[in-house]
Amino acid sequence: xxxxxxGFLFFCSQTCQGKSVRGETSGGSVVCDACSKRFSxxxxxxxxxxxKGARKYACGAECRAQLISESQGVRLAQLAAPxxxxxxxxxxxxxxxPTTTVPPPxxxxxxxxxKATSSAAASRALAPFDGPRRLAIFNHKGGTGKTTTxxxxxxxxxxxxxxxxxxxxxxxxxxxxxxxxxxxxxxxxVLVMGLRAEQAATTVRPNLDLLPSNxxxxxAELYLAGRQNRDRVxxxxxxxxxxxxxxxxxxxxxxxxxxxxxxLVFADGILVxxxxxxxxxxxxxxxxxxxxxxxxxxxxxxxxxGVLPTFYDARARICRDAVETLTQHFGExxxxxxxxxxxxxxxxxxxxxxxxxxxxxxxxxxxxxxVERLITGRVAAPVDLDTTPPSQALAANA
Numbered sequence: 001x002x003x004x005x006x007g008f009l010f011f012c013s014q015t016c017q018g019k020s021v022r023g024e025t026s027g028g029s030v031v032c033d034a035c036s037k038r039f040s041x042x043x044x045x046x047x048x049x050x051x052k053g054a055r056k057y058a059c060g061a062e063c064r065a066q067l068i069s070e071s072q073g074v075r076l077a078q079l080a081a082p083x084x085x086x087x088x089x090x091x092x093x094x095x096x097x098p099t100t101t102v103p104p105p106x107x108x109x110x111x112x113x114x115k116a117t118s119s120a121a122a123s124r125a126l127a128p129f130d131g132p133r134r135l136a137i138f139n140h141k142g143g144t145g146k147t148t149t150x151x152x153x154x155x156x157x158x159x160x161x162x163x164x165x166x167x168x169x170x171x172x173x174x175x176x177x178x179x180x181x182x183x184x185x186x187x188x189x190v191l192v193m194g195l196r197a198e199q200a201a202t203t204v205r206p207n208l209d210l211l212p213s214n215x216x217x218x219x220a221e222l223y224l225a226g227r228q229n230r231d232r233v234x235x236x237x238x239x240x241x242x243x244x245x246x247x248x249x250x251x252x253x254x255x256x257x258x259x260x261x262x263x264l265v266f267a268d269g270i271l272v273x274x275x276x277x278x279x280x281x282x283x284x285x286x287x288x289x290x291x292x293x294x295x296x297x298x299x300x301x302x303x304x305x306g307v308l309p310t311f312y313d314a315r316a317r318i319c320r321d322a323v324e325t326l327t328q329h330f331g332e333x334x335x336x337x338x339x340x341x342x343x344x345x346x347x348x349x350x351x352x353x354x355x356x357x358x359x360x361x362x363x364x365x366x367x368x369x370x371v372e373r374l375i376t377g378r379v380a381a382p383v384d385l386d387t388t389p390p391s392q393a394l395a396a397n398a
Contacts (some may be wrong), residue, residue: 033063061296129246133248134267135374136252137150137251138250138263138271139252139273139284139287140290143254145273145310146254146273148178148347151175151179152353153367153374156370157375158206159207164208165197165210165241167197168187169251169252170253173213174348175212179353180352181204185200185201186211187200187213188213188214190238191223191224191234192220196240198244217259221258230262232265234263256290264294264300267302270302270303271305272287272304276318276337277318281322304330307335309322309323309326311340312338312340314339323337341358341362341363343358343363
């Protein structure tokens with residue numbers, strides 16, 4: 001993958017990417033196998049695997065559906081039953097003799113030092129909450145405070161009495177480090193081994209469970225790539241968690257990975273942390289473009305719930321200009337900024353949240369305001385990705 005003209009291009013190998021850089025190819029564009037239109041691949045889901053593993057390309061949702069349907073038709077034909085004469089008759093099975101043997105109990109899934117989620121808890125009424133109950137913290141650009149924001153929001157909601165599941169979809173595993181824990185089970189066990197999220201999660205604070213990640217997530221992404229509905233695996237695996245928890249929050253990696261596509265398909269709202277600098281403002285354009293592609297190509301109505309300015313310093317003009325630009329572009333969807341401070345940087349090293357490490361700091365005060373806004377849901381309408389007025393920074397080089 002390489003960034004070009006404010007977007008990203010995907011290549012099947014380093015060799016093809018090198019040819020593109022040297023100008024020996026068409027710049028990353030391919031031909032749609034359904035309608036023959038030439039286009040540039042922007043989402044992994046625009047690449048469809050055929051019946052024999054052949055790579056095919058789809059420019060849009062309709063073409064993707066057509067290619068998948070054709071692929072499934074070939075597979076069904078291959079699996080058709082042979083002629084009846086070649087199929088040996090099936091003898092009826094003898095009735096089983098009655099037995100009094102009691103089957104062994106299933107192995108215990110209770111987590112040491114963690115609270116097990118009972119069926120009663122899974123079916124209880126959800127706590128009052130007007131924000132997205134499946135919230136993805138997402139931005140393509142690194143260094144915007146995604147993990148810090150995710151940890152702080154999850155901890156703040158848990159302190160307010162909501163039962164929260166925090167899912168780390170970044171293989172760096174920084175969320176577990178921020179809480180000072182080393183869990184045995186990770187998101188890999190849920191995606192690949194089929195454990196329920198409630199079984200694999202570890203309780204890190206009262207009302208707060210963590211489903212962490214580590215380097216095994218790379219193997220999980222390879223597993224996803226071979227699945228038919230590869231962009232919906234996470235949604236299916238976390239289905240039970242939406243009943244057991246009031247809120248599920250996902251910490252996304254700064255990339256356009258297949259795992260992030262799964263996260264966006266699962267989420268019903270996106271919060272975009274934006275550092276108060278020019279490059280981060282420009283990066284918001286790519287977030288908007290990706291969300292539009294997910295809505296169109298994958299047909300999932302996820303919306304940008306809001307943008308959160310981070311690392312704010314009122315003394316710096318660039319910070320003031322950045323907040324003004326975001327407010328002009330997103331209106332009420334722009335949250336009040338989170339002020340920068342050394343205490344916020346110290347908290348992960350202590351394995352503590354900002355509310356535990358420096359409860360009276362500016363950052364703790366600002367994140368409490370974010371939590372309050374999520375609970376009360378003061379914002380009425382989602383961001384209109386097509387008619388939102390452009391600003392100078394966000395429209396630059398568009």
